[in-house]
Amino acid sequence: MKYRIALFDLDDTLTESKQPVSDEMVTHFTNLLAVMPVAIVSGAKFEQQLNQFINHLPKDANFKNLYSFPQSAAQCLAFDGNSWVEQYTFAMTEVETTKIINALNSVLEETKILEGQPSYGERIENRGAQVTLSALGQEAPVDLKHAFDPDGAKRKDLKSRLDLLLPEYEVSIGGGTSIDITKKGINKTYSIKWLSEKLSVPISEMVYIGDALFAGGNDAVVIQTGIQTMETKGPKETMEIIDSLI
Numbered sequence: 001m002k003y004r005i006a007l008f009d010l011d012d013t014l015t016e017s018k019q020p021v022s023d024e025m026v027t028h029f030t031n032l033l034a035v036m037p038v039a040i041v042s043g044a045k046f047e048q049q050l051n052q053f054i055n056h057l058p059k060d061a062n063f064k065n066l067y068s069f070p071q072s073a074a075q076c077l078a079f080d081g082n083s084w085v086e087q088y089t090f091a092m093t094e095v096e097t098t099k100i101i102n103a104l105n106s107v108l109e110e111t112k113i114l115e116g117q118p119s120y121g122e123r124i125e126n127r128g129a130q131v132t133l134s135a136l137g138q139e140a141p142v143d144l145k146h147a148f149d150p151d152g153a154k155r156k157d158l159k160s161r162l163d164l165l166l167p168e169y170e171v172s173i174g175g176g177t178s179i180d181i182t183k184k185g186i187n188k189t190y191s192i193k194w195l196s197e198k199l200s201v202p203i204s205e206m207v208y209i210g211d212a213l214f215a216g217g218n219d220a221v222v223i224q225t226g227i228q229t230m231e232t233k234g235p236k237e238t239m240e241i242i243d244s245l246i
Helices: 025-032 046-052 094-111 142-148 152-164 188-199 218-225 235-245
Strands: 005-008 038-041 066-069 077-078 084-089 125-128 131-134 169-174 177-182 206-210 228-231
Touching: 005 188, 005 235, 025 038, 038 188, 038 206, 046 094, 066 188, 094 125, 094 131, 094 152, 152 169, 152 177, 188 206, 188 218, 206 235
Parallel strands: 005 038, 005 206, 038 066, 206 228
Antiparallel strands: 066 077, 077 084, 125 131, 131 177, 169 177
């Protein structure tokens, strides 16, 4: 099937976790941008997407075909030819973020899940439209992140407790060590529905590529939209998928 729009997770899909994109991936991704609209959908802030990926693309890349959905699609930005322009945002109030942070601190204290664990930078971050728990901190080494919760059991426990405390919010497992919290109904599925309407392309003609499409994985939520999906084991396999789309 010839797809008309491709959406990608970022960490462990287009790049290694929070690592700069490789030159090889830049070439493949730029080739894809030349032929179809492409979106990056991740829990990262827009600034992180810029530093990790977008700013590494060549200046002559077709940026008009690129959409950025940071903060688990709680925000969208598109390039107008001169700069990145916000298309929408579901920013939270100070009252909302305070409630979420208090709930996070409560379940962390209750479970002792981080007792004895080192912290590499900020653990709880208010990203504006999303509050994120990075269990080992924002700057944790990749090998430690992979070893912290390989089967997701620790974060599934945290999520179940947070769902009870924060029923009016969306609580998602993200990355290798993180929990992302946004307004209810705002998750990666929103990017798919928004792009479908914006570009007048049926969801059935779109494809989502991510490393965690398995049951309980942080990409699996997109399956409910009916979008076609392709699971990847990492950037190397993603480049092969990109070649198949062109």
